[in-house]
Amino acid sequence: MTPKTRAARTTVKIVDVAKAANVSPAIVSRILSNDAKLVVRDDTRQRVQEAIEALGYTPNPQARGLRLSRSNTLAMIVPEINSPVFPVIIQGAQRAAWEHGYSLLVGGMGGEEEDPQVAGRLLRSNRIDGLLVTTGRHEEQMLQELATLNAPFVLVNRYLDEDHPYVALDERGAAAAITRHLTELGHRRIAFLGGLQRRVGERRVAGYADALAEAGLPWAPELVVEAGYYKHGGESGLRQLLALDDPPTAVLATNEIVAAGAMAVAHAEGIRIPKDMSLASFSDGMVAELLSPSLTAVRFPLERVGYEATTMLVAIVEGRSLPQTRISLPHDEVILRHSTGAAPRRRRARP
């Protein structure tokens, strides 16, 4: 009847501790749960602590989970793990989870299964207590599903509206900061290269516009070019810009990948960076440092995004009240590397 697994035989359980400390299991349990308003005699607590130490007791999370119908496990749904940003976010989430006594499951990168289903399955079977949602796919469905399950979740590095808890980045402020760097270098024709469709794009363009306005520069629609988020977009985008009568002297790419594309075209066309043209990336990562010239970019507290989101989720799961459930973290700083420099003198007067 008793499963005769290695683990089952070896494991020290709460009664063992209780016996060793000459108390009932209930006391041990109560002490373990760290209940602030619990009253125990100091020597009792002492004895129990010692027994726990001595026996190397660790509570069995399955039993506890069964009893409390909680798993102390969170899951993070990630769309594409093969990206510069997610690993760092995961790392932060992992750290926070660990600190709060939770485990972190990473899922949803299969791409094959529908995220909402995955989430639902996990939640329904009590496998997880809460969800960190970073996905863009199936956004609406997912939220609906989560709403019907009334599952605790936090949106990570992403937000939809002010109805849902999120931890995101102040992309608008960051975009303004790096654009400002370019205006301060004397650039007056600054282009934006990146995805324009989604909300992220809109916010970045808004920040870019803020900085232009601040510097008293005119808004030039031909300088804002749809370039998506991949290398190819950066390439075609820059070509489009170079074909203009009055091409930009500085280009802000939405990420390192798009910047890399732009850089490749610049190299091919014999345009020297930063001498002939400055190039900056909106977000910093592993790649920025590796390109030559290395890319000026904005550093973001990505690890902290994961960390804060997880901390928030834990609080929600545990029913604690929260000062804030909508957080936008400011960018860390603009990292100056070698791809940006003073605006070139006007190359040719228009006839």
Add this chain to the structure above:
Amino acid sequence: MTPKTRAARTTVKIVDVAKAANVSPAIVSRILSNDAKLVVRDDTRQRVQEAIEALGYTPNPQARGLRLSRSNTLAMIVPEINSPVFPVIIQGAQRAAWEHGYSLLVGGMGGEEEDPQVAGRLLRSNRIDGLLVTTGRHEEQMLQELATLNAPFVLVNRYLDEDHPYVALDERGAAAAITRHLTELGHRRIAFLGGLQRRVGERRVAGYADALAEAGLPWAPELVVEAGYYKHGGESGLRQLLALDDPPTAVLATNEIVAAGAMAVAHAEGIRIPKDMSLASFSDGMVAELLSPSLTAVRFPLERVGYEATTMLVAIVEGRSLPQTRISLPHDEVILRHSTGAAPRRRRARP
């Protein structure tokens, strides 16, 4: 007494299914466990299946885990998640885990806690059934700890000796393949730039040597330069090579990062790639495509490494016998991009 959580009230349990199907919970359990040598009347099985469907029953993993002292959870210890390779491996592991009905925990990237301890703690408390070990830190301690716990584990993309199960890459073969690409282009002075200290380095150098020998080229010790695994190593390494009387016409870097460093120096020195010098990277990843010129590199089945390792681990955990527990996967192919080309004609005769 009953915890009045939302979940606890809503959840459909095995007795509900049993009642609906007019059988005992035991039957349902047995049918669920998919026991091949189980005998039930077909109509009974039918009724049970229908009931399960109808009620949308999912077994509670906590209860099951408590009973069986298993968690159906695996953990992967990753040293630094912020690396081009790990995310892909994780993705493969995740997929395999899911397919076998396991969850995957990702841990150990904190860097702060000692991996062996983490692993031990996880295992001891029945939290996880097996471990995927990719870490290099604390290698010896870790294995000792794992050995004493007699915990099931598989080494991923890494091996120590033939005593432990592993899924790794045939790095030697891959190194030979890409070196061969360079010899076939007519290069006769080919340098190797990378970490030489660890086993990985040794194997890559061995493959490089294989291909040189194959092509009848002499072994030139001055062409094998310690460059570690980071950008800086690539920079100083290439400088060292350029200072030689007879510098190489082709350089093989151990990874994209080192290659990026070398490329930066080449650019700075006015060396045109691939016209004056070819540059190849041992391993392919996100970065290779982004550099200009883009890097010729070897593609590895990293996703498969994660997948196979996990499949192997599941088999070990479940006590199934295995055809193989030491696997080296061959490389996928050499991806030809724009950083390699025919060897230049000898630039100057030696006086």
Add this chain to the structure above:
DNA sequence: TTGAAAGCGCTAACAG
């Protein structure tokens, strides 16, 4: 073929 019942390890009501 099927069912009854015990118990995995823990927590929380309730009673001392």
Add this chain to the structure above:
DNA sequence: CTGTTAGCGCTTTCAA
């Protein structure tokens, strides 16, 4: 302050 006890949902032995 501390102990007794029931039961979370599942599996499995043993009996029918």
